[in-house]
Amino acid sequence: MEVSNEYAVQMHGITKTFGTFCALNQVDLDVKRGTIHSLLGENGAGKSTLMNVLYGLYQADEGEIYLNGEKVDITNPNVAIEHGIGMVHQHFMLVDNFTVTQNIILGNETTSHMGVLDMKKARENVKKLVEKYGLEVDPDAKIEDISVGMQQRVEILKALYRGADLLILDEPTAVLTPQEIEDLIGIMHNLIADGKTIIIITHKLKEIKESSDTCTIIRRGQYVDTVKVADVDEEELASKMVGRQVQLVVEKTPAKPGETIFEVDHLNVKDDRGLPAVNDLSLKVHAGEIVGIAGIDGNGQEELIEAITNLSKTESGTIKIRGTEIQNTSPRNVVNHKIATIHEDRQKRGLVLDFTVAENTVLEKYRTAPYSKGGMLNRAEIGKFANQLIKDYDVRPEDCANHPARGLSGGNQQKIIIGREVANEPDLLIAMQPTRGLDVGAIEYVHKTLIRERDQGCAILLISLELDEVMSVADTIDVIYKGQIVDSFKQGEVDEKTIGLLMAGGKQNGKDS
Amino acid sequence: MLNDISLLIGNTFMYSAPLIFGALGGVISERSGVVNLGIEGMMTVGAFVGAAVGFFSGNAWVGFLVAGLAGGLFALLHAVAAVTFKADQTISGIALNLIGPGLALFLCRLCFSGATMSQPVPHKLPKILGGAQSNIVAQNFNFDITVILAFLVMMAMWFILYRTKWGLRIRSVGEHPAAADTLGINVNRTRYTCVLVSGILAGFGGAAMTLAVIQQFTPTAISGQGFIALAAVIFGKWTPQGAYAACLLFGFAQALSVFPSLAHSAIPSEVLAMLPYILTIVVLILFVGRSVAPKEDGIPYEKGVR
Numbered sequence: 001m002e003v004s005n006e007y008a009v010q011m012h013g014i015t016k017t018f019g020t021f022c023a024l025n026q027v028d029l030d031v032k033r034g035t036i037h038s039l040l041g042e043n044g045a046g047k048s049t050l051m052n053v054l055y056g057l058y059q060a061d062e063g064e065i066y067l068n069g070e071k072v073d074i075t076n077p078n079v080a081i082e083h084g085i086g087m088v089h090q091h092f093m094l095v096d097n098f099t100v101t102q103n104i105i106l107g108n109e110t111t112s113h114m115g116v117l118d119m120k121k122a123r124e125n126v127k128k129l130v131e132k133y134g135l136e137v138d139p140d141a142k143i144e145d146i147s148v149g150m151q152q153r154v155e156i157l158k159a160l161y162r163g164a165d166l167l168i169l170d171e172p173t174a175v176l177t178p179q180e181i182e183d184l185i186g187i188m189h190n191l192i193a194d195g196k197t198i199i200i201i202t203h204k205l206k207e208i209k210e211s212s213d214t215c216t217i218i219r220r221g222q223y224v225d226t227v228k229v230a231d232v233d234e235e236e237l238a239s240k241m242v243g244r245q246v247q248l249v250v251e252k253t254p255a256k257p258g259e260t261i262f263e264v265d266h267l268n269v270k271d272d273r274g275l276p277a278v279n280d281l282s283l284k285v286h287a288g289e290i291v292g293i294a295g296i297d298g299n300g301q302e303e304l305i306e307a308i309t310n311l312s313k314t315e316s317g318t319i320k321i322r323g324t325e326i327q328n329t330s331p332r333n334v335v336n337h338k339i340a341t342i343h344e345d346r347q348k349r350g351l352v353l354d355f356t357v358a359e360n361t362v363l364e365k366y367r368t369a370p371y372s373k374g375g376m377l378n379r380a381e382i383g384k385f386a387n388q389l390i391k392d393y394d395v396r397p398e399d400c401a402n403h404p405a406r407g408l409s410g411g412n413q414q415k416i417i418i419g420r421e422v423a424n425e426p427d428l429l430i431a432m433q434p435t436r437g438l439d440v441g442a443i444e445y446v447h448k449t450l451i452r453e454r455d456q457g458c459a460i461l462l463i464s465l466e467l468d469e470v471m472s473v474a475d476t477i478d479v480i481y482k483g484q485i486v487d488s489f490k491q492g493e494v495d496e497k498t499i500g501l502l503m504a505g506g507k508q509n510g511k512d513s
Numbered sequence: 514m515l516n517d518i519s520l521l522i523g524n525t526f527m528y529s530a531p532l533i534f535g536a537l538g539g540v541i542s543e544r545s546g547v548v549n550l551g552i553e554g555m556m557t558v559g560a561f562v563g564a565a566v567g568f569f570s571g572n573a574w575v576g577f578l579v580a581g582l583a584g585g586l587f588a589l590l591h592a593v594a595a596v597t598f599k600a601d602q603t604i605s606g607i608a609l610n611l612i613g614p615g616l617a618l619f620l621c622r623l624c625f626s627g628a629t630m631s632q633p634v635p636h637k638l639p640k641i642l643g644g645a646q647s648n649i650v651a652q653n654f655n656f657d658i659t660v661i662l663a664f665l666v667m668m669a670m671w672f673i674l675y676r677t678k679w680g681l682r683i684r685s686v687g688e689h690p691a692a693a694d695t696l697g698i699n700v701n702r703t704r705y706t707c708v709l710v711s712g713i714l715a716g717f718g719g720a721a722m723t724l725a726v727i728q729q730f731t732p733t734a735i736s737g738q739g740f741i742a743l744a745a746v747i748f749g750k751w752t753p754q755g756a757y758a759a760c761l762l763f764g765f766a767q768a769l770s771v772f773p774s775l776a777h778s779a780i781p782s783e784v785l786a787m788l789p790y791i792l793t794i795v796v797l798i799l800f801v802g803r804s805v806a807p808k809e810d811g812i813p814y815e816k817g818v819r
Contacts, residue, residue: 057695057816078697093692095685096808106685107696109678116677158696 001030005069008033008166008197009054014063016049023049024060027223029216033068036188036198038212038229040241042439043409046221047201048090051168055087056080067166086159090171092151096144100137100154101126104161129160133190149180156187167191169200173207174437177297177465185211203241203439205234205248206468219243242441252451255475258287261459262428267317269300269307269483277303279483280317285428285459290450292462292474293485296503300483301463302344305432309341310334321428335364340426342417344433346410350417353406357395358386360405361420393419394445411442418449429453432463447473467503471496481505516649521768523653526660527726529764531556533663534718535742536749536756537670538711543751544674545707546687547595548811550606551588553739554613555715556722559584561617563720564730565624567634577638577720584716585709587613592708596701599813610739618732631723631730638725657725663757666714670753683707687807690814700814715739737790744793750804759796766792
């Protein structure tokens, strides 16, 4: 494409290799000024690498970058910032115990004289920005005290404060609630109206449809296509991204629920601050059934799982697996009762990142034969088990058994966890946000695995903040609000809107929220 | 009674001064994200250099300044290992603690014809009221100049850390170096500077011992003060003012151990001498878990590591 000043950014023929691995191969990206342009690709496709090249964190081996029609040489982030490029990283770059204002001015401080900070003026500047773009946030709040959605606003403010005209948002919705995503899209449109240009890196198709004008797709470091978002549907985007037909609709047969496997009765749990988080909650899961819990983040889902897995204390009520009470025992007891858990935070609770993949696969059974004997680990057996799991679950790279789990992509880390948990042949499988941060291909895989386990008679409890996921995967949908199951439906009984309303505390069946 | 109290206060400040310099060195280094266990070694080097230069030049101030310089140079080793080569900071610090006393003793034997002690300096660092005082209370409150200096350094460090842009940057580097890096702050340079300052202050701390508290270098001039200073850093929650207060507490314990009416009591002097160390352990047990260190303290910064 020709170089023109109609374009905020043009990246032509970008190639970047790391050692022998070619992360980007002759990739083009042309972003018109004043538009929202999404960059779509699976995890590891090279989206972030491309943006890091634009932001000066990496240098391209080949290719040219033009900003507003002028060739530029972006050697480091400072140069990018000077050219009006701002980047919001996926993992926020915020100092937790600093205030919002301190984070925004850091590196570009407002000083009165001799380097002495002028916090009053800084606060005013921040307030002006906040008002101009409708990015409501308290300048004096500490980062650790505000929600993830707010933190993201601080990141955007940081970029705007440095005079960014072009904003790069790396996976901005991965950590947001549906409401926060809506707010973010609103903010993005405010920014566009003010003449800014936005590139968003994502693999969420729905959001591309809702937010973007144009979409460039890359796959395994190769440029695939650039399309007008209005002209394509989600299926088309998905298949361009993955390179094959993808089922976005989960395919499954009706459930054949058997006996009650798992039962929670009048459960009460307190959160870290000692406030009630789970209130008199009751639910049941049958064999061969997926029960999905739909709800907005922070309505007791986490505390419920922690109580079930015995990571935290139950105040009152019972949790029964096959009739045996397990509340207030120990996590090991829970595992021994054939409850398997896929935790929400795979990097914190699911895996020991600095252990090898093989070690991670036996975290729950390293103490038993054949994986250990008389206190000594049997590395050969562990390796054999790990390699079988890697093969069964198509974990890549296939020779990763002795590599640290840290090095794997999110999707592959999740496969290890799911494989490990399923290998325990659980009676109850708890999956909390099992597809968080995964791309379309991996999500499809996770859902298929859950349904396969269900069909083999496993009881499954699925907790997800993505209403779509609960609606399409679960056979029974329980809506949680303020630590209570406020209503329960069979799949297909009600529409998304009804459930969305209940999740937000609306009334149904005369129940009081 | 008044005499006793004033003696206790005077001794508390006297013994605190070296600790305060060491602890402030610890604060600045750890705030930038580099754990500095080598304070003890740096203080020992400062203690020797201060006494030796003070003796040969005949000027305690020259000794004091050169001691800071020597401490800074010695700290450079830690900075190179911890920042440039991303070595384990615990090991690097312990290495300095082994090298420091060895080096000091070796140089001492070289300079003082084989003796493990230096000759006493002709003049110690001045006291705030000048020479000997006739009034006992005034004598007890006739602090070493280092006591005042330590207080001023604490105030300056507080101001820099919390009221200037450099302080904001130092703290950001200790908490979230990747964030600082993306905003164009040079993480390695900041850490180098802070470790260097840490060494200079520790060097001052050592010299404050051998040029003000006592008058010469001995192998036991610095015996655990560096570690007590580190405990004060933690007890003081990594703030200059907190560390300062903590040092006063430890200094008080030391003053108590030489307090006449206690020293003549039935308590064995060995037990009294243990007081500061016992207090250190007690404080660590009670407070280590509760105070929050800078988040990336002790973790080398590598670009682009997830």
